[in-house]
Amino acid sequence: MNYFTYSLCALACIPHAAAAEIEISDFAENVVTHVLLHELAHAIFRELDVPILSNEEAQADAFATFYVTQYLKDEAPDIILARANSWLFEDSEVSPQDYDHKGEHPLDVRRAYQTLCLFYGADPAEYSGYVDFAGFSERDLAECSDTAPDQFAAWTGIVEDLQQQGGRASIEVIYGEGPMASAFMETGLLEKVAEIAATLPWENGGITLHFDHCDRxxxxxxxQRTILLCDDYVARFIEQGAAL
Ligand SMILES: [Zn+2]
Structure with a gap:
């Protein structure tokens, strides 16, 4: 059974020279996986009445990390380390005196460490080696181990409750035209997230996952009930991966 439908731009489906030269690195693919799950979290919170009990951005990061460590275990270290290193890279480009303390997003450096903390706490024995580089103190790690199981138990309850209600709507996947469309389509990331979304009980019709040539x-x-991913964002992560 097909759980999601496609709307493919005809032009995007035609390989051309520019597209053939773009390679989506593993680093970029891993960062974007966490990014898409973060955006899916916003959709879930807003459409499926999941309580937003604190900063929504932090809660969306936590959902993405929960999902990766519980449902994508084989890929979890690569995805989490890529996402954390991307945030640390972005933090390194901002002087602390220019930090935005008033915006809705926690600082990139905090997002990196909080994500690594939750990842470690998901399975300290399995993941301790992966977070050594972050320099957590023993007390930090003890607190990560303490909080993660409670957070994950709450997320598991919410996700399983939603999944038991079953998928109710098709998830549309759209690729706009652009130099990265073919290369990004080959990663299958939108389809992967669409499969996850298709298990959830969207009440007002399905949602759309849209990749396009844009800079937002x-x-x-x-x-629009749509998660939009712009190719400029993927390009940024490809550059970061090459620089790290
Ligand atoms: Zn967000």
Whole structure:
């Protein structure tokens, strides 16, 4: 059974020279996986009445990390380390005196360490070696081990409750035209997230996952019920991966 439908731009399906030269690195693919799950979290919170009990951005990061460590275990270290290193890279490009303390997003450096903390706490025995580079103190790690199981138990309850209600709508996947469309399509990331979304009980019709040639990063649009991922964001992560 097909759980999601496609709307493919005809032009995007035609390989051409520019597209053939773009390679989506493993680093970029891993960062984008966490990014898409973060945006899916916004959709879930807003459409499926999941309580938002604190900063929504931090809660969306926590959902993405929960999902990766519980449902994508084989890939978890690569995805989490790529996402954390991407945030640390972005933090390194901002002087602390220019930090935005008033915006809705926690600082990149905090997002990196909080994500690594939750990852470690998901399975300290398995993941301790992966977070050595972050320099957590023993007390930090003890607190990560203490909080992660409670967070994950809460997420598991919410996700399993939603999944038991079953998928109710098709998830549309759209690729706009652009120099990266073919290369990004080959990663299958939108389809992967669409499969996850298809298990959830969207009440007002399905949602759309849309990759396009644009410069607005990634976001969930409540009015359009769409997660938009722009190719400029993927390009940024390809550059970061090459620089690290
Ligand atoms: Zn967000």
């Amino acid at each position: 990063g990634a976001f969930w649009s409540r009015t």
